[in-house]
Amino acid sequence: MRIPPLHRRKGYQRFFAGIVIGFIIGWFFFLLSYGGLQDFYMTEIDRRDEEIRGLNDEFKHFKQDYEEKNKENEKKLRIQEIKVSFLNREQAGLKGLHLIELENAVKTELHDVLTKDIESVGQNANLLIRTLENKNFLIGKEEYNVKVYQMHLYTTLRLYLKIEQVK
Known part of the structure; x- marks a missing residue:
């Protein structure tokens, strides 16, 4: 091929x-x-x-x-709001309206702090704590005292309080 x-x-x-x-x-x-x-x-x-x-x-x-x-x-930041939390509200025996009254009384006591700059409130934090702890709050027919457990300071002032009944 x-x-x-x-x-x-x-x-x-x-x-x-x-x-x-x-x-x-x-x-x-x-x-x-x-x-x-x-x-x-x-x-x-x-x-x-x-x-x-x-x-x-x-x-x-x-x-x-x-x-x-x-x-x-x-x-230049200022405190705009106050929030209060009670750590031992069940042990203190406060419920409902009495608890709200105590919270409002604490907020009323701290009303002067609103619109203050954070730096000045931070410098006077000890005075603020002592003011709250030395004040007796009359709720209903009983007096209560609060102890500051923690305090967080920024545009919202957060307070964690323990309630004690005055005898």
């Missing part, structure tokens, strides 16, 4: 030459379009990197300014 000599025929030579020339032209077209796209994307990446650097610089500036303003505002 013999393989026909196709390399001598002009039609086949043109066909294979066309394939090779088409491959070379296609390869140059691919390199040209791929290179153009890569150049475009590299330019876009550089532009966005520069934009990100600028935004990061602005963010650092704003963050620093924000922190400075927060420090200034913390100095």
